[in-house]
Amino acid sequence: MKRFVPLLLAGILLLILQTTWLSFFPIQRIRPDLLLIFTLYLAFLFPPFLGGILAFFMGYLMDLFSGNTLGFYTFSRTLVFFATQFLKERFYLEGFSFQFLFAFIFSVLEGGLLLILINGLEPVSFGNLYSSLFTFLLPQSFCTGLVSPLLFFLFKKGTSLLFRQPEQGIKAGG
Amino acid sequence: MRIRDLFLSRRYSLFIFITFLLLFALVLMSLRAKQRKGMEFFDALLMEICSPLQKASTLVIKTVQGTFQKYVFLVNLERENRMLKQKIAELQEENHRTKETKLAMDRLKQLLQFREKNSLSMIGAEVIGQDPSSWFKSVTIDKGERDGVKKGMAVISAAGVIGQILKTAPHYATVLLLTDYNSAIDSIVQRTRAKAIVEGKGENRCQLKYLLRTEEVAVGDAVVTSGLAGNFHKGLMVGEIKKVDKKGHGVFQYAELTPSVDLTKLEEVFVVMEPIPPPPPPKEEKAKKGKKIKK
Numbered sequence: 401m402k403r404f405v406p407l408l409l410a411g412i413l414l415l416i417l418q419t420t421w422l423s424f425f426p427i428q429r430i431r432p433d434l435l436l437i438f439t440l441y442l443a444f445l446f447p448p449f450l451g452g453i454l455a456f457f458m459g460y461l462m463d464l465f466s467g468n469t470l471g472f473y474t475f476s477r478t479l480v481f482f483a484t485q486f487l488k489e490r491f492y493l494e495g496f497s498f499q500f501l502f503a504f505i506f507s508v509l510e511g512g513l514l515l516i517l518i519n520g521l522e523p524v525s526f527g528n529l530y531s532s533l534f535t536f537l538l539p540q541s542f543c544t545g546l547v548s549p550l551l552f553f554l555f556k557k558g559t560s561l562l563f564r565q566p567e568q569g570i571k572a573g574g
Numbered sequence: 575m576r577i578r579d580l581f582l583s584r585r586y587s588l589f590i591f592i593t594f595l596l597l598f599a600l601v602l603m604s605l606r607a608k609q610r611k612g613m614e615f616f617d618a619l620l621m622e623i624c625s626p627l628q629k630a631s632t633l634v635i636k637t638v639q640g641t642f643q644k645y646v647f648l649v650n651l652e653r654e655n656r657m658l659k660q661k662i663a664e665l666q667e668e669n670h671r672t673k674e675t676k677l678a679m680d681r682l683k684q685l686l687q688f689r690e691k692n693s694l695s696m697i698g699a700e701v702i703g704q705d706p707s708s709w710f711k712s713v714t715i716d717k718g719e720r721d722g723v724k725k726g727m728a729v730i731s732a733a734g735v736i737g738q739i740l741k742t743a744p745h746y747a748t749v750l751l752l753t754d755y756n757s758a759i760d761s762i763v764q765r766t767r768a769k770a771i772v773e774g775k776g777e778n779r780c781q782l783k784y785l786l787r788t789e790e791v792a793v794g795d796a797v798v799t800s801g802l803a804g805n806f807h808k809g810l811m812v813g814e815i816k817k818v819d820k821k822g823h824g825v826f827q828y829a830e831l832t833p834s835v836d837l838t839k840l841e842e843v844f845v846v847m848e849p850i851p852p853p854p855p856p857k858e859e860k861a862k863k864g865k866k867i868k869k
Contacts, residue, residue, distance in 0.1 A: 412623075412624055412627065413627075415624065415706055416624065416627045416628050416631050416703075417631070418706045419628055419703040419704050419705070419706045419714070420628055420631040420632050420635055420702075420703055420704070421631065421635060423703075423704035430708070431708065433707075435706070448588055448591065448592070449588075449591060452591060452592065452595050453595070456595050456598070456599065459599070460602075460620075461620065461624070461706075462706050462707060464617055464620055464621060464624075464741070465621075465624070465628075465703065465705065465706050465712075465714060465748065466705045466706055466707040466709075466710045466712060467705055467707075467710030467711050467712030467740060467748070467750045467751065467754045467756065468707065468709070468710045470603045470606050471599070471602050471603050471606045472603070473707065474599040474602050474603070475596065475599035475600060475602075475603065478595050478596055478599050479596065482592050482595075482596075511709075514709060518709075518755075521603070532776060536708060536776075540708055
């Protein structure tokens with residue numbers, strides 16, 4: 401619980417940032433997905449149980465404040481978290497290029513998954529969404545990728561301040 | 575290995591946990607689709623917790639924006655003219671404040687005129703947050719169930735239709751914008767009275783669906799709500815036709831329209847509190863009823 405609450409509050413804070421400050425950018429539509437980067441960070445540094453519940457909750461919050469009626473993000477964010485958990489043993493979350501690529505790829509994959517879910521579950525036609533693959537999904541994922549090294553650095557600093565060592569979460573939790 | 579040991583081993587418990595979380599997410603989707611009461615309560619509770627922070631954040635943004643606009647052009651004045659600079663700064667600040675007040679006054683006056691012109695019962699609300707995801711189009715407003723806001727209510731401004739209430743909490747609500755892919759509003763082309771459904775197309779665009787090929791519509795035609803279905807009263811401005819395409823074949827033609835309201839710059843909105851009265855029963859039924867009463 402000690403670890404859960406500060407991380408949850410951090411998630412809520414990022415959501416507020418995403419819905420207010422980032423919306424005032426000149427290009428409103430293309431903005432980094434801070435909560436996705438946070439979910440990836442959780443997957444790399446926190447145990448599956450604590451991180452999984454947090455990722456689930458981050459997705460739930462996204463659904464709550466978006467026009468999304470069914471709640472796709474709760475599912476997609478949990479899936480992204482466990483997919484990253486599965487891959488984390490094979491990669492090191494170090495270096496700008498890796499962090500950028502990792503966030504970029506996951507953003508594109510999540511976008512793809514959302515498209516499939518929307519197309520499969522919503523009653524309306526979503527033919528137009530496919531055109532947004534190039535006009536919006538790729539630039540948005542690129543933007544998320546670009547911001548991710550800075551955010552990973554800040555998250556790491558914040559975690560080490562909160563829990564002394566970021567790795568503490570991995571070993572002690574579960 | 576006994577079944578109990580199997581479940582207690584870390585590997586299996588992790589697998590069960592992952593499956594449980596993913597299944598739970600899918601169950602939530604299903605509950606949302608069925609619009610269960612319990613879900614709405616939990617959503618409202620979370621919204622009540624997060625929205626005040628959102629509101630405070632928006633307030634800070636507006637203050638910072640205002641300050642930035644006021645002082646950004648005053649940084650390069652010379653030292654000798656400090657007194658003059660101060661004077662200019664004061665005048666500029668006053669000027670900006672006056673301008674800002676005038677703009678706000680104009681906006682509010684427009685809203686008031688619109689409110690007076692329309693006999694609808696409406697409640698004013700402030701936009702406090704945007705959609706966190708870029709796939710969907712919605713905004714959060716600072717009025718909720720306690721103010722009488724209910725799911726499905728129409729949200730409009732002086733310029734026209736904005737959308738409808740999607741989720742509600744006691745003090746806050748989410749508005750599904752006209753441009754969202756999930757939005758569909760029964761409308762008519764004002765000039766020709768051609769019926770169509772206005773569907774969101776993302777960005778700041780919409781499309782007219784089920785517009786018969788035989789109908790003559792042109793670029794620049796205004797589209798208004800039909801008042802037939804949904805929660806929108808008749809004659810509310812939806813947008814202007816931007817593109818018409820009759821190419822290909824089929825029963826319908828394709829038309830694209832730009833909403834009359836710039837949905838990327840929403841600040842204040844009106845929630846229409848009055849429900850649309852149910853359509854009158856057909857004349858035959860009325861006549862039958864009349865006969866029965868006479869008998």
